[in-house]
Amino acid sequence: MYRFESFIKTRISRQSFLKGAAAGLALFLSQNALLKKVFAAETPSKGRKSRGSKGVCDIAVSSGKGPRENTLKAIEGLGGMGRFVKKGDTVLVKPNMAWDRTPEQAANTNPEVVSAIVKLCFAAGAKRVNVFDVPCNEESRVHETTGIAAAARQAGANVYFADHWNVVKADLGRPSALDGWPILKDAVDCDVFINVPVLKHHGLTGLTLSMKNLMGVCSGRRGLIHLNIAEKLADLTEFIKPDLTVIDATRVLMRNGPTGGNLEDVQTVDKVLAGTDPVLADAYACTLVNREPRSISYIACAADRNLGSADVARARILTV
Amino acid sequence: MKKWVWVRRFSQIFFTGLFIYALAASIQPGHWISPKPWFWSDPLAMFSLSISSRTFVHGLGWSILFVLASVFLGRFFCGWLCPMGALGDLVGSLRKKKRKLSPETNRFWRKPKYILLAVLGLLALAGFQEVWFFDPIVIAGRFISMNLLPVFAQGLNTTFIFLIKHIPPLDTPLTEAYRCVRQSVLGSRLYTFSNAFPIFLYFAVLALAGLWVARLWCRTLCPLGAIYALFSRKALLARRVDDCSSCRRCQRDCRMAAIGPDLKTVPGECILCMDCIYECPGKKTYFSFKPRVRAKTEPVSGGLSRKDFLVLFLVPVFLAGFRRRRRSASRESGAQEGPLRPPGALAEKDFLNRCIRCGNCMKACPTNGLQPSVIDDGWSALWVPRLLPNVGACEYNCNQCGSVCPTGAIRPLPLALKQKVRIGLAEIDRSRCLNWTDQDTCLVCEEHCPLPEKAIQLVHVRGRSRPVVDVSRCIGCGLCQNVCPAEPVRAIRVYPLSSQK
Numbered sequence: 001m002y003r004f005e006s007f008i009k010t011r012i013s014r015q016s017f018l019k020g021a022a023a024g025l026a027l028f029l030s031q032n033a034l035l036k037k038v039f040a041a042e043t044p045s046k047g048r049k050s051r052g053s054k055g056v057c058d059i060a061v062s063s064g065k066g067p068r069e070n071t072l073k074a075i076e077g078l079g080g081m082g083r084f085v086k087k088g089d090t091v092l093v094k095p096n097m098a099w100d101r102t103p104e105q106a107a108n109t110n111p112e113v114v115s116a117i118v119k120l121c122f123a124a125g126a127k128r129v130n131v132f133d134v135p136c137n138e139e140s141r142v143h144e145t146t147g148i149a150a151a152a153r154q155a156g157a158n159v160y161f162a163d164h165w166n167v168v169k170a171d172l173g174r175p176s177a178l179d180g181w182p183i184l185k186d187a188v189d190c191d192v193f194i195n196v197p198v199l200k201h202h203g204l205t206g207l208t209l210s211m212k213n214l215m216g217v218c219s220g221r222r223g224l225i226h227l228n229i230a231e232k233l234a235d236l237t238e239f240i241k242p243d244l245t246v247i248d249a250t251r252v253l254m255r256n257g258p259t260g261g262n263l264e265d266v267q268t269v270d271k272v273l274a275g276t277d278p279v280l281a282d283a284y285a286c287t288l289v290n291r292e293p294r295s296i297s298y299i300a301c302a303a304d305r306n307l308g309s310a311d312v313a314r315a316r317i318l319t320v
Numbered sequence: 321m322k323k324w325v326w327v328r329r330f331s332q333i334f335f336t337g338l339f340i341y342a343l344a345a346s347i348q349p350g351h352w353i354s355p356k357p358w359f360w361s362d363p364l365a366m367f368s369l370s371i372s373s374r375t376f377v378h379g380l381g382w383s384i385l386f387v388l389a390s391v392f393l394g395r396f397f398c399g400w401l402c403p404m405g406a407l408g409d410l411v412g413s414l415r416k417k418k419r420k421l422s423p424e425t426n427r428f429w430r431k432p433k434y435i436l437l438a439v440l441g442l443l444a445l446a447g448f449q450e451v452w453f454f455d456p457i458v459i460a461g462r463f464i465s466m467n468l469l470p471v472f473a474q475g476l477n478t479t480f481i482f483l484i485k486h487i488p489p490l491d492t493p494l495t496e497a498y499r500c501v502r503q504s505v506l507g508s509r510l511y512t513f514s515n516a517f518p519i520f521l522y523f524a525v526l527a528l529a530g531l532w533v534a535r536l537w538c539r540t541l542c543p544l545g546a547i548y549a550l551f552s553r554k555a556l557l558a559r560r561v562d563d564c565s566s567c568r569r570c571q572r573d574c575r576m577a578a579i580g581p582d583l584k585t586v587p588g589e590c591i592l593c594m595d596c597i598y599e600c601p602g603k604k605t606y607f608s609f610k611p612r613v614r615a616k617t618e619p620v621s622g623g624l625s626r627k628d629f630l631v632l633f634l635v636p637v638f639l640a641g642f643r644r645r646r647r648s649a650s651r652e653s654g655a656q657e658g659p660l661r662p663p664g665a666l667a668e669k670d671f672l673n674r675c676i677r678c679g680n681c682m683k684a685c686p687t688n689g690l691q692p693s694v695i696d697d698g699w700s701a702l703w704v705p706r707l708l709p710n711v712g713a714c715e716y717n718c719n720q721c722g723s724v725c726p727t728g729a730i731r732p733l734p735l736a737l738k739q740k741v742r743i744g745l746a747e748i749d750r751s752r753c754l755n756w757t758d759q760d761t762c763l764v765c766e767e768h769c770p771l772p773e774k775a776i777q778l779v780h781v782r783g784r785s786r787p788v789v790d791v792s793r794c795i796g797c798g799l800c801q802n803v804c805p806a807e808p809v810r811a812i813r814v815y816p817l818s819s820q821k
């Protein structure tokens with residue numbers, strides 16, 4: 001047993017005092033250095049490597065069958081999940097899981113859409129499916145209220161709080177608005193990135209779509225992303241290169257977005273669309289709520305930079 | 321086998337552990353255990369609150385039960401239930417050889433707690449609740465909420481991250497384990513509290529005093545112990561000795577110095593730790609409601625002399641003169657940020673009086689936005705919760721602070737009502753706002769506003785959308801201030817309502 005009393009009564013010589021002090025200082029400094037090493041290690045990254053798999057058509061839309069069936073049909077129309085997910089892959093399914101709102105309030109992706117995609121990934125041979133988002137409200141409440149965490153877990157996915165300590169620094173290899181921004185490493189390391197946004201109103205940009213949904217893989221003070229947002233979202237799309245974009249338009253929040261909360265602002269559209277080109281998917285989704293794609297700043301910006309096409313009229317669209 | 325000592329130790333560990341668990345779990349709504357009963361069973365806090373606010377505080381009846389129990393069972397609370405007492409025993413056990421004090425010293429050191437109790441009682445009569453600084457349950461709870469749990473969580477988190485980053489072969493299993501721990505024990509947010517060090521220091525001084533003399537706080541200063549001591553002077557369950565051989569072993573080792581020079585129990589000092597049963601060489605000491613052998617009872621001399629009583633009465637009268645509600649320094653100096661109180665808090669004056677600074681609300685706040693006030697806000701507001709939107713905003717769908725408040729300083733509002741309660745008003749500083757100064761269109765405040773009918777509206781002025789606050793809707797949750805990208809001072813800030821000050 002540790003004897004406190006004998007410890008305080010021992011006389012300490014000058015030499016042993018100096019020795020002890022030196023040892024203590026060395027321990028403190030080394031611990032400090034270690035902690036710095038642990039938390040400051042941010043490796044730069046040029047972006048995610050995408051396989052660039054294409055579907056049989058540009059966009060597949062399914063409507064009127066409920067969120068689950070719509071999702072299955074849309075992905076089937078694109079050629080099936082097997083075109084994107086190979087055996088043993090690690091897949092990241094990135095829903096819009098940002099607000100402490102129920103599925104009926106339509107501020108987040110419908111949980112049934114997420115769970116259907118997770119199941120398809122496993123059926124196609126995925127080893128792991130990760131689901132996370134960096135939310136705007138308190139994280140555990142968001143996970144619970146949206147219903148996404150429970151639905152995805154039931155489908156077998158790993159749902160976890162975003163690891164803000166595990167990030168890479170964005171470095172596109174040219175001067176860009178996104179330079180030096182911390183991006184969660186799990187979003188860069190995955191074999192397949194499936195972006196699953198919800199279509200809804202947004203004050204600044206007009207509509208929240210797949211490119212806006214990519215903000216959820218950014219760490220740091222995200223308010224700053226809203227400065228020069230079109231440029232930054234285009235950079236982010238170039239950095240992440242999502243393999244598959246599935247847009248949930250089951251319930252669409254028409255006003256007071258992106259948070260919503262009022263059921264009167266929600267309109268039932270009951271559509272899910274899937275595509276491989278994030279810009280085209282966003283552009284097509286605009287037409288669902290009668291918006292001109294080029295009026296959304298980030299779509300126009302991305303199309304001008306040839307990251308994808310905003311020309312819905314020339315796209316091959318399969319309606320299921 | 322020291323059977324009863326082990327039973328007592330188990331009780332101490334169990335109830336202290338349960339207290340820590342209840343505080344840790346309080347962040348989740350609808351948890352099966354609440355930390356509130358620990359505060360409700362505290363007659364010192366409950367009586368002081370009830371008397372100073374002239375109301376029956378919820379929990380008063382519960383605390384009266386504990387007082388009544390002590391009439392029969394003595395100071396069982398101090399020895400068997402109190403977390404501060406458990407810590408005192410733990411710290412005391414680090415020292416092998418106990419310090420011996422003369423009977424006079426022991427006698428002298430029993431008095432301050434009664435004087436303190438009287439001071440607190442008179443202050444309560446005058447309408448001031450000052451027990452928050454001296455109540456052992458509050459001190460222990462505050463330490464657990466503001467120091468122990470956050471530091472433990474930070475340490476665990478750091479250790480995991482360090483291991484994950486530095487042991488590459490164990491990377492995957494460790495990450496899995498970490499995520500498990502994060503989801504269950506750590507939660508989504510790791511807490512940090514401003515002003516946590518003075519809180520720790522105060523607790524540490526009281527706790528480490530036990531190294532000098534065992535249970536020094538309990539015997540000398542604890543005003544809650546004083547209440548129990550007053551009511552348990554003639555307790556039925558008491559230490560009894562048949563046929564004493566005067567070996568004085570029990571007197572030498574008693575942690576409370578509760579055995580006087582005449583080898584009788586000093587009234588109100590025994591905490592039923594059960595040590596003396598096993599120290600008695602002939603096993604003649606026992607605890608029971610009735611003596612086995614009818615002994616001749618002598619009137620016990622104890623209590624206060626006339627001089628003591630005079631001191632006891634004059635000291636609080638003198639001290640009460642010092643007690644004046646001072647306007648807070650930050651408000652006097654015209655500083656920008658007045659304190660924002662949690663939703664459902666009583667009016668400022670009543671709130672300061674009703675709050676015992678236990679820290680439950682701050683530990684339960686999911687965004688860590690509730691932080692203890694520092695001394696700048698004045699003594700009367702020290703360690704009282706205030707919302708700092710720059711740290712974390714008030715979650716729209718959360719009413720945890722009200723539901724864990726043991727005293728009703730924050731009313732337990734139903735969620736629908738809490739979402740309408742206004743804690744302040746947001747104001748846009750047009751000289752700083754990126755939109756109003758034409759630097760960029762950012763509108764992050766409008767985006768985040770959690771109200772279904774947004775309290776931040778966009779107006780089109782000079783070819784650009786600009787945010788304005790709709791004061792008829794704004795409830796002052798502070799999320800806009802929290803996310804505003806303007807640096808170093810946010811361009812939208814929440815100010816308390818003037819009527820609340």
